[in-house]
Amino acid sequence: MPTNIYRIQGPDETIPYQQYLINKSNDALVDIATGLLKDVRCDGRDISTHRNLCIKTGIVTQAKGSAYLECGSTKLICSVFDPKEVPNKVEYAKTGELQCEFKFATFSCRQRRGYTRDSEERQLCNELRRALEPAICRGEFANFEIHINVLVLENDGSVLATAITAAGLALMDGCIPMYDVIVATSLGIYKNKILVDPTYDEEILCLSRADDGENRGTVMLAYMKNLQQITEFAQNGSMDVNMFPEYVQTLINQNCKLYKMVISAARKDVIEYFENETQE
Amino acid sequence: MSGQRLCRLDSTHTLGKGTYKRQDYIYSSLAGIVNVDNTNNKISVVEVRSKDKTIVPAPGDIVTAMVTTLNQDMCKCLITSVCGHELNETYRSSLRRQDVRMKEIDKIDMLQCFRPGDIILARILPMTEAHTFKLTTAENELGVVIACSEYGHPMTPISWTEMKCTKTNVVEYRKVAKIVQDNTGENV
Numbered sequence: 001m002p003t004n005i006y007r008i009q010g011p012d013e014t015i016p017y018q019q020y021l022i023n024k025s026n027d028a029l030v031d032i033a034t035g036l037l038k039d040v041r042c043d044g045r046d047i048s049t050h051r052n053l054c055i056k057t058g059i060v061t062q063a064k065g066s067a068y069l070e071c072g073s074t075k076l077i078c079s080v081f082d083p084k085e086v087p088n089k090v091e092y093a094k095t096g097e098l099q100c101e102f103k104f105a106t107f108s109c110r111q112r113r114g115y116t117r118d119s120e121e122r123q124l125c126n127e128l129r130r131a132l133e134p135a136i137c138r139g140e141f142a143n144f145e146i147h148i149n150v151l152v153l154e155n156d157g158s159v160l161a162t163a164i165t166a167a168g169l170a171l172m173d174g175c176i177p178m179y180d181v182i183v184a185t186s187l188g189i190y191k192n193k194i195l196v197d198p199t200y201d202e203e204i205l206c207l208s209r210a211d212d213g214e215n216r217g218t219v220m221l222a223y224m225k226n227l228q229q230i231t232e233f234a235q236n237g238s239m240d241v242n243m244f245p246e247y248v249q250t251l252i253n254q255n256c257k258l259y260k261m262v263i264s265a266a267r268k269d270v271i272e273y274f275e276n277e278t279q280e
Numbered sequence: 281m282s283g284q285r286l287c288r289l290d291s292t293h294t295l296g297k298g299t300y301k302r303q304d305y306i307y308s309s310l311a312g313i314v315n316v317d318n319t320n321n322k323i324s325v326v327e328v329r330s331k332d333k334t335i336v337p338a339p340g341d342i343v344t345a346m347v348t349t350l351n352q353d354m355c356k357c358l359i360t361s362v363c364g365h366e367l368n369e370t371y372r373s374s375l376r377r378q379d380v381r382m383k384e385i386d387k388i389d390m391l392q393c394f395r396p397g398d399i400i401l402a403r404i405l406p407m408t409e410a411h412t413f414k415l416t417t418a419e420n421e422l423g424v425v426i427a428c429s430e431y432g433h434p435m436t437p438i439s440w441t442e443m444k445c446t447k448t449n450v451v452e453y454r455k456v457a458k459i460v461q462d463n464t465g466e467n468v
């Protein structure tokens with residue numbers, strides 16, 4: 001990783017303090033695992049309940065549209081900018097492009113993140129772009145590109161799903177033509193238990209290595225409810241193919257619930273705006 | 281809401297702004313308020329009004345642009361607003377010598393038509409291969425609207441090729457636009 005010499009890197013012979021906590025975190029994971037076998041989750045939720053959401057739009061004044069989304073303690077900001085000209089471009093493109101940037105704030109995770117983009121961010125950025133591309137009417141701004149920036153303030157699991165939902169809200173706030181509202185949910189799979197909207201610890205548990213061929217992993221699905229289209233499906237870990245229909249159905253049901261929440265938030269914004277306008 | 285089905289697309293309803301069609305139905309593509317325009321009594325236009333618009337310049341639009349650089353063959357401009365709607369971004373565009381006016385194209389001297397810093401009204405030409413917008417001012421209503429003289433004072437038009445400085449009374453040459461009221465691009 002390229003380092004910035006102007007930043008203080010700390011002494012050479014240092015050991016991250018997380019090393020000393022491995023035993024403790026392992027204990028915590030075992031606790032969660034035993035709890036899950038009894039259908040009890042660490043934060044007291046039901047196994048198929050989504051965490052509570054906090055939605056706020058229009059918080060970045062410089063951007064055309066923006067949204068702040070809080071899902072449990074996963075917090076992130078998404079901002080959308082005006083169509084821009086694509087620099088150094090030769091041929092004419094019929095559809096517009098999406099330029100995504102996915103960034104974890106340095107303080108967002110357990111372990112401190114670097115300032116430069118790492119491979120996980122690049123991967124999430126590509127998945128975000130793939131999820132959003134089918135939802136945006138890209139024919140309306142041919143030959144231009146739209147910038148979408150996501151900044152994760154706190155990572156407590158299901159970052160990608162939260163980011164996609166936030167991006168959908170930000171695009172709606174920025175009045176960028178879209179075919180449908182897009183929402184996404186993720187699932188954690190642990191020994192045939194389906195955990196909706198897993199937290200960071202649960203994600204680690206689900207992604208830990210399984211020795212005896214049991215189902216473990218996470219799945220994420222982005223969905224457009226009105227068009228009934230799946231725009232992106234991401235899977236991590238090892239699981240049985242025959243279980244997928246069940247996962248997808250659970251995800252779609254969860255997305256429909258989420259859609260209602262997102263829609264009601266967006267509707268409130270629109271009503272507020274037009275009420276203010278009529279008063280003026 | 282985006283993706284909401286509004287009504288059937290038939291001979292009495294047609295697509296307006298902020299909508300798209302899919303399988304004989306009109307859907308909304310923006311979050312806003314539905315407005316049905318009945319001014320044309322046969323066909324009503326269904327549109328969605330939202331708080332802001334996402335507009336990119338398209339061929340045929342009248343735009344307001346600022347001249348940035350100038351040479352013998354063409355001048356480069358920055359588009360600042362489209363059809364009276366101000367943009368947050370500026371888009372690069374260019375105006376070639378042969379598109380400045382309709383008549384006497386051979387005699388055009390670019391330096392006698394524009395100067396850097398002038399605000400012009402222009403129409404976008406159909407896109408060819410390149411990705412920058414091509415502008416034209418080959419209409420009486422198009423050309424320089426706001427200009428400053430060499431000494432930095434605003435100028436007023438006195439004929440279709442000349443403008444006079446308000447302070448120093450120096451006459452400079454420009455391709456002046458004949459200002460028409462109700463011009464969409466005029467409220468700059």
